[in-house]
Amino acid sequence: MVSKGMKRYRTRSDAQSQLIGNAQTEETLNLEELFGRAAPTRLEIGFGHGQFLSNLAASHPDENMLGVEAIDIRVTKTAHKSVKNNAANVRLFNDDAHHFLRHRVPAQSLNRTYILFPDPWPKPKQRRRRYVTRSFLLDLAHAMQPGGRFIFASDTHNYSLQVLNNLSTLPGLWRNCYSGSGFEFDIPTRFPTVFEKHKKAEGCTICYLMFERTDTPAGERVPWQAPTPQDSAQ
Template structure:
C-alpha cells in the first residue's frame, strides 16, 4: 500500500452521510497516535495494511475492487476475518497459534491498527493483514464471494441509546453480506456484553435464511479461540453477562 506518512486522526466524524446510502456502525473520533504508533505505521504499514481502492468516503470500498487473496498472502489458506479488531488482541493470538491460516483484521481506527502492527512485528507474523475500511463494504465488495472460512464480530459498538441503534452493525443486511463472504459451511462467531444487543443478534441470525445455529439452548459456549481481553473483563466486572453466538453458513 502506498500512502503518505500517518496523519493525526480526525477529531470529528469524517464519514459524511451524504457519501453512503445507509448509516455506518462507527464514528471516527480519536486522539493523536502515540509516537510509537506513528513510527510503527510509517515504517511497517506497507507490510501489513491492504491498499483497498476507495469510494468517496475515507473508509469506503470502490465498486469492482475485489482483492486477490493469493497475491496478498502469497499462498492459499483458510481465511479468518475479524470485524472491529480494536488493538488486535484476539486476531494476533489466533494468528500466532494458527500459522496455517490467513487472518484479516478490519478496523477503522488507525491507532488500533498501529498497535496491532507493533505486536505483529514483535511476533514476526507473516499470516496477518489489516484493512482500514468499513467492514460491510469490504465483505461485500472487496473480498471474493465465498472466500472467508470464519467471520468474527466480537464486542461491536452496542449503540446503547435507542435513537442510535439503527447504527448497530448486526442487522439483516449484515447477515446477507456475511453469507455472501463466507464459504458454504463457514462460521460466523459473535460476542457481546450487552444483553439486548445479544438478543437482537440472535433474532436477526435466526431469521437469516443462509444461517443455522451451531449451539443448543439460548447461547453458545464461549468460543475458546477468543482470548480474554481487558475490555471483556471490564464488562464482566460491571455485572454484564458475556453472550456468545455461533452460526454456520448453509
C-alpha cells in the same frame, strides 16, 4: 482524544505498512496474492487493539488472518504487534466493516468470521447505528464458505439478540450451533479480547452466538448505500 501510549502509532514503519492493505478502492481482493499463498482465511471485524487477532495469528501460522477496523491508529498498533511477533499471516484494512464485506472480500472465501464486542450503541435512539444488520449478514453469507463459522459476542445482550433475530430472517443460510435459546452466556474463550477482559472484570455476563454457514446459495443483495457520516459517528 489519542492517549499518550497510542501517539506512537500515528505514523507507520515500512514493515507495518506492508501488513496494511489499501482501503481506497472497491476492487475485490485476490487473497492468494495478498497473502502470497492459498490457505484457509479468517476475518476479525472491529479488532480494536488487535490482541485477539495477534494471538489467533500466532496460534494458526498455517492460516491467513484478515482484519478490518474503522480506527486508523488501532490498525497501526495491531500491525506493530504483528511485526513484533513475526506474523507473516496477517493483513489489515482500515475500512468500514460493511463496505469491506460488500466490496473487498471474495465470495465464499472465509472459513471463520469474528465480531467481538462491537460498539454497543445501547440507547434506543442509537440502535440504528449498529452495523450488524440483516443486510450486513446477507453480505457475510456471500463471503463465507459453506461450513464456515460466524462468532459474535457482546455484553449488550439486546445487541446479541438483535443479531440472532436478524439471522433468523435469512432462513436456510445459517445453522445455529447453539441449541435451545440459541445463545450461550460466559463460555470459556481461549484468547479473551481487551473488552472481554474489561467487561468480565466489571462483572458483566457475556452473550455469545455461533452460526455455521449452510451450502444454500445466498440471495440477491439490496443495492449498496454508503453509510452516512452520521451513521458511523462514534
